[in-house]
Amino acid sequence: MQYIVLDLEWNQPYSKERAVRLASGRPLMSEIIQIGAVRVDGDKQIRDHFLSAVAPRFYRELHYKVRQLTGLSGRQLKKGPSLREAAEALRAWCGEDFAFVTWSNMDIPILLENLQLHGLDSSWVGAWYDLQQIFNAQTGSGSGQKSLSFALEQLQLPMDAPFHDALNDAYATARICQKLDIERGIREYYTRSFLPENQLHQDALGHQMSAYMTFSGPATREQLMREPSARLLFCPVCGRELEPESCEQTSEDASNVWTACPEHGRFLFKVRLKSMKRSQWCVAVAAYTEEEALKPDAPPPPKKRRRRRRSRGGKRGRGRGAKKVERAAEKAAERAVSPEGES
Ligand SMILES: [Zn+2]
Numbered sequence: 399m400q401y402i403v404l405d406l407e408w409n410q411p412y413s414k415e416r417a418v419r420l421a422s423g424r425p426l427m428s429e430i431i432q433i434g435a436v437r438v439d440g441d442k443q444i445r446d447h448f449l450s451a452v453a454p455r456f457y458r459e460l461h462y463k464v465r466q467l468t469g470l471s472g473r474q475l476k477k478g479p480s481l482r483e484a485a486e487a488l489r490a491w492c493g494e495d496f497a498f499v500t501w502s503n504m505d506i507p508i509l510l511e512n513l514q515l516h517g518l519d520s521s522w523v524g525a526w527y528d529l530q531q532i533f534n535a536q537t538g539s540g541s542g543q544k545s546l547s548f549a550l551e552q553l554q555l556p557m558d559a560p561f562h563d564a565l566n567d568a569y570a571t572a573r574i575c576q577k578l579d580i581e582r583g584i585r586e587y588y589t590r591s592f593l594p595e596n597q598l599h600q601d602a603l604g605h606q607m608s609a610y611m612t613f614s615g616p617a618t619r620e621q622l623m624r625e626p627s628a629r630l631l632f633c634p635v636c637g638r639e640l641e642p643e644s645c646e647q648t649s650e651d652a653s654n655v656w657t658a659c660p661e662h663g664r665f666l667f668k669v670r671l672k673s674m675k676r677s678q679w680c681v682a683v684a685a686y687t688e689e690e691a692l693k694p695d696a697p698p699p700p701k702k703r704r705r706r707r708r709s710r711g712g713k714r715g716r717g718r719g720a721k722k723v724e725r726a727a728e729k730a731a732e733r734a735v736s737p738e739g740e741s
Contacts, residue, residue, distance in 0.1 A: 400439050400496045403529075403575060405567040406505045407432035409457045409464050418456045420515060428508045429454050431475055432468065433484055434564025435491070436572040438499075442580070444572050448491045449565045451478035455516075467562040481516050489522050497584070498526035501546055501571040507617050525624060529571055532583030546570050553577045587615065601668075605693070607684045608665065609634035614680035622671060622679040631667050633659035634685045640665070666691035 408428040411417040417425030435448040453475050454460075460472045479487070498506060506526045513520040533549055534541055546567060550557045555573050559566040601607050611632075616622040631640045640657035643664075647653045651671040658664045668684045 400437055400445075400493075401499045401575060401580065402492050402496045403436045403438055403499045403568050403572040404505055404509075404526075405434045405501065405564045405571060406430050406508060407434075407464070407468050407470070407562065407564050408508060409454050410461050411457055412461060420511065426456060426511070426515065428504075428511070429457050430481060430484075430508065430512045431460070431464070431470060432564040433488055434566070434568040435488065436565075436568045438572050438575055438580075442576045444569075444576070447565060447568065448488060450484040450487060451475055452481050452484045453478040455481070469560075469563070481512060482518055485513060485518055492522075497524065499529050499571065499575055499580070500526060501529050501549075501567065501574070502543075503528040503530075503617055510618060510620075521620075523620075525621065527584055527587055529575060529578070529580075529583075531587065532578055532580065533574060535586065536578050536583060546574075549574050601684050605686075606690050607686050608690065609685040610683070611685070612680050612682050614674065614678055616679045619671060619673070619679050622681065628681050631655065631657055631683070633662055634665065635659065635662040664688040 407430075409431050410427055410429070411425070414425050414427070417427060420426055430452050431454055432452060433448070433450045437445040437447065439445050451470075451474070454472070458472050458476065460468075460470060460475075465471060478484075500506060506523065510520050510523060513523075530544055530549075533539060533544065537552060539552070546561060547557060550570060550573070553574060555570075555577065557570060559569070561567060561570070601610075611634075613628050616625055616628070622628055631642065632638065633640055636659065638659055638661075640659055643656045643658060645653055645655045653669050655667040655669055656664060657667065665688070666686045668686070670682045672680045672682055674680050
């Protein structure tokens with residue numbers, strides 16, 4: 399496995415009001431103007447690098463702050479390759495089997511957003527990891543956001559080139575990568591959180607469930623789908639990994655999975671993909687014993703369930719309480735992984 403340490407510089411509009419709108423209706427706040435990358439191999443050796451300017455299409459005038467930070471100018475960039483050309487060159491340079499490593503949780507979402515905005519293929523982007531989270535976990539640095547210069551100083555690494563140049567920043571990130579246990583960091587990257595044992599587990603309809611767990615971290619749905627560990631199911635009693643017996647997709651983001659633990663019997667897992675704040679996606683899993691799942695008043699499939707909840711006033715109170723419980727577990731998961739957590 400090779401790591402592609404990626405750093406982007408981007409331009410921004412002068413105000414949200416004057417910003418170009420994305421297909422989703424959100425304003426385009428970051429247009430890529432420079433791509434820097436450094437290849438680090440499995441032995442943590444720096445192999446080679448990639449640098450490309452990108453001619454902006456939407457914000458051709460550089461914001462004064464961006465001009466100051468990067469030392470780039472709009473006139474200079476105008477002659478550079480388009481995003482299509484730069485992205486194709488980057489993709490070819492990356493090769494096959496690789497994972498992106500960045501110093502923030504913004505670079506890859508911005509890359510994906512820019513590729514999609516230009517109608518370019520983004521399926522090759524694949525797995526990526528924010529090295530800040532690994533740095534925080536392995537140096538006991540809390541959960542707050544850290545600057546590159548802070549991390550370099552902490553690890554006693556020299557910074558000999560100016561920051562806010564995509565290649566210099568990628569090199570600095572690669573040197574931090576060399577100092578950390580990146581393999582372990584990736585293994586432990588995503589967290590799975592469980593609702594505390596002593597809490598009453600009820601779903602949105604007030605039905606008893608054995609366990610509620612969330613798996614969160616990936617910034618996009620695509621990445622969550624690609625993450626093999628997000629699909630793992632565990633016995634809520636002994637924690638053993640379980641093989642799915644059958645899986646029924648109930649909507650684009652929801653499925654019901656039956657499994658069995660040789661010791662603790664059959665379980666129904668209701669699995670849902672959810673988008674959370676701070677561009678994170680989460681898998682929420684509610685586990686039911688066979689008895690809980692097959693109760694005569696067991697919840698019907700999610701779609702009908704929502705309709706019934708709205709029409710039946712009596713269920714609302716319990717539903718909201720259960721939602722609160724679910725939110726608590728999700729919040730715990732968010733706190734555990736958020737690189738921007740207020741600390
Ligand atoms: Zn078990």
